[in-house]
Amino acid sequence: MTPLIRARIDGGALLHNLQHLKSRAPRSRVMAVIKANAYGHGLVATARILQSADALAVARLEEGVLLREAGIQNRIVLLEGVPDASQLEAAARYQFDLVVHEPGGVAMLRAWRGEHRFELWLKIDTGMNRLGFRPEQAVGVWESLYALRPRALRVMTHLAAADQVDGLMVARQMERFAPTLEQIGAAAGRGAVAAPEVSIANSAATLALPGLHADWIRPGIALYGVSPFDGSTGATHGLKPAMRLEAAVIAVREVPAGETVGYAGRWRAARPTRIAIIGAGYGDGLLRSFPDGMPVLVNGHSAPLAGRVSMDMIAVDVTDLPPVQVGDIAQIWGAELPVERQAEAAGTIPYELLCSVRQRVPRSYTND
Numbered sequence: 001m002t003p004l005i006r007a008r009i010d011g012g013a014l015l016h017n018l019q020h021l022k023s024r025a026p027r028s029r030v031m032a033v034i035k036a037n038a039y040g041h042g043l044v045a046t047a048r049i050l051q052s053a054d055a056l057a058v059a060r061l062e063e064g065v066l067l068r069e070a071g072i073q074n075r076i077v078l079l080e081g082v083p084d085a086s087q088l089e090a091a092a093r094y095q096f097d098l099v100v101h102e103p104g105g106v107a108m109l110r111a112w113r114g115e116h117r118f119e120l121w122l123k124i125d126t127g128m129n130r131l132g133f134r135p136e137q138a139v140g141v142w143e144s145l146y147a148l149r150p151r152a153l154r155v156m157t158h159l160a161a162a163d164q165v166d167g168l169m170v171a172r173q174m175e176r177f178a179p180t181l182e183q184i185g186a187a188a189g190r191g192a193v194a195a196p197e198v199s200i201a202n203s204a205a206t207l208a209l210p211g212l213h214a215d216w217i218r219p220g221i222a223l224y225g226v227s228p229f230d231g232s233t234g235a236t237h238g239l240k241p242a243m244r245l246e247a248a249v250i251a252v253r254e255v256p257a258g259e260t261v262g263y264a265g266r267w268r269a270a271r272p273t274r275i276a277i278i279g280a281g282y283g284d285g286l287l288r289s290f291p292d293g294m295p296v297l298v299n300g301h302s303a304p305l306a307g308r309v310s311m312d313m314i315a316v317d318v319t320d321l322p323p324v325q326v327g328d329i330a331q332i333w334g335a336e337l338p339v340e341r342q343a344e345a346a347g348t349i350p351y352e353l354l355c356s357v358r359q360r361v362p363r364s365y366t367n368d
């Protein structure tokens, strides 16, 4: 049975992208970021394919638990840490690395009476103002965490604009991070321990800022073959797109000139028009904000969206295409219709389109 809509995931492309990023940062280890259902690619299946990564990263405990329950034994980092003692208990049981990013996290660890010794990532806020300790607090926090004898204590920061070519924000963040690292290194030296391992780079920094690769890179979007930069596609950077979202034509109809198609009659036929109805809608992860004219590929030919995205369907104008039949396949995005371009047409970023793909959409995995 062929499903009406499916996301075909190319495992070979995922592995190619992992290798490619490793070759770009040969001295760094790779923390493969698979939060948000692996950016829509399927959490557990993607983790299995990317097993050779040095660590996997998710946002939350629940995602890590799904991985462990599926038998994944890799190092797993919880990028948002844990919010309370019950989750800390679970994090110990499941052997998760924790990001410590606010004072409550330190207090919780101080109160920890379990056997387990955590591996910790101290997050320093160098200008994103989202998670992390301010640089002037960092050494103090590092010392208090170190005193708790964690199994490992590493340091990380996150870049707010690594994709911007002018690099101004990156420079400002590194002006804060470099001296902070020096102070932490000095504190470590006084305690006769090695300076901690450091992680800075997301996909954009991995691809464009080799000076920031440090000990651990943390690519997300690039693993999926998608460019983190506006105006380019993954292929520009040697990456292969891993997801093809495709759906079947479920009806073909002739619409007389002057009639409208879909909810609220947003689209009106300027000529006698052949419309193909495709079984993919916002209930699958397409966005209701997709504009008229945004293309999909029907049998490999570009066909413009005609009317509002419905919950389970879209309509496209196939008047100028070779004859289209029920059962023909439309590509919503994929190698021939990059998700970066689709995101641009929809006024968003590829991250949002990819992780919008719903659970009800079957994923199939190939490995070539």
Ligand SMILES: *Cc1c(COP(=O)(O)O)cnc(C)c1O
Pocket (backbone or CB within 6 Å): 033, 035, 079, 158, 201, 202, 203, 204, 218, 219, 220, 221, 222, 228
């Ligand atoms: C999501 C995330 C990443 C990956 O970002 P990409 O732009 O997808 O490469 C890296 N680090 C942290 C802390 C993240 O939350």
